[in-house]
Amino acid sequence: MRISPIIGPAALPALAELLHQSPPSRLFVLADTNTARDCYPRLQLHLPAHQLLTIEAGEAYKTLETCGIVWSWLTAYQADRHALLICLGGGVVTDLGGFCAATYKRGIRCVGVPTTLLAQVDAAVGGRPALTFRV
């Protein structure tokens, strides 16, 4: 089920309400080094128990290799198909996390918490997550 974007100060309480009404089996948060430092402390206040994975920041890390790290992390913490992944970051994190969520156990729920303007108006809205492949 797709939900509409929630914008403004009500967004984090709305996320908390979503998690309360439809609790995932396990909750995961993906961030990069910058959003883990600058944004996660605020998000964390609205979340029940969860696991956090911090990846390196930057376009260079939007790769299949990083995707493998995310899949391994989900597996290590026994994410099943009722788990939920929150992607806290700019377009790199929402693209990478969205791709990983869509391809893990035929797809798990995913919520984007976009932290750049580009991710808020484009990357995290269209449902077109992708990785960068270099051949």
Ligand SMILES: NC(=O)c1ccc[n+]([C@@H]2O[C@H](COP(=O)([O-])OP(=O)(O)OC[C@H]3O[C@@H](n4cnc5c(N)ncnc54)[C@H](O)[C@@H]3O)[C@@H](O)[C@H]2O)c1
């Ligand atoms: N899927 C789509 O439809 C779609 C559309 C447009 C762009 N994109 C993708 O989006 C990516 C670019 O996104 P971007 O411009 O957000 O880049 P980004 O995700 O690399 O973020 C830019 C930098 O800002 C930092 N950052 C993010 N939020 C922050 C915050 N609140 N405080 C401090 N630092 C913060 C990040 O750590 C990073 O270093 C590209 O990979 C592009 O391909 C995807």
